[in-house]
Amino acid sequence: MQIISLVNKATNEIRESYGLENFDIPPENIHIVFEKAWLRLEKDNESVALYSPMMQGILMREQPAKIVFAEKLFHEMLHFKSYNALQVTNSENPELDGYRIGLIVHTRDGKKTYFRNLNEAVDVEMVKRFIVKLSNNPLFTKELEQTK
Secondary structure, three states: OHHHHHHHHHHHHHHHHOOOOOOOOOHHHEEEEOHHHHHHHOOOOOOOEEEEOOOOEEEEEOOOOHHHHHHHHHHHHHHHHOOEEEEEOOOOOOOEEEEEEOOEEEOOOOOOEEOHHHHHHHHHHHHHHHHHHHOOOHHHHHHHHHHO
16 A cells, blocks of 8 residues: 555656645555456466556566566656547447557557557656656665665
8 A cells, every 4th residue: 555655646746746636546556466467368368467548457477576566657647647538439330449649649440550569668667767866765675675
C-alpha cells in the first residue's frame, strides 16, 4: 500500500507539471497475480505487467523485490494516467477498442497502431528518472544495499 501511494504521488507530480489535476488510482484497480497463475494468463510469459484501458485496471505479476514492483507499477500508472480515449471501430464488425492511449494512436478501423514504440520510450525514460529518486527512500534501502 505504501508503494501504491508513493507511485500515485510521483505520477501525480508529473501530471501537475503539465497543468493536470491529481488522479489517484485506487488499490482496488491494481491486481497482483501469483506467478503460476500469471504463466497461465500471459501468452508470451515475458511481460510482467499490463494496463487494461477497457477494464480500468493494472495487472501485475507478483514481484519479490519492492523496487521492481514500484518500477513496474510506475510504468503502468503512466499509461493509466495518460490521455485515454476509446472508439467503436468502423470496421465490418465494429467493436469497442482503444483509440488513443498516451502517444499511441489506433486507426479508426482498429487494424493499425502508431507511435507505440515512441510511447514506450517516453515511459521508460520517465521510469529511469523515478528510480533514481527511490535511492533516497528508506522503503528501498535494504534492497539497494543488497544490490550494491
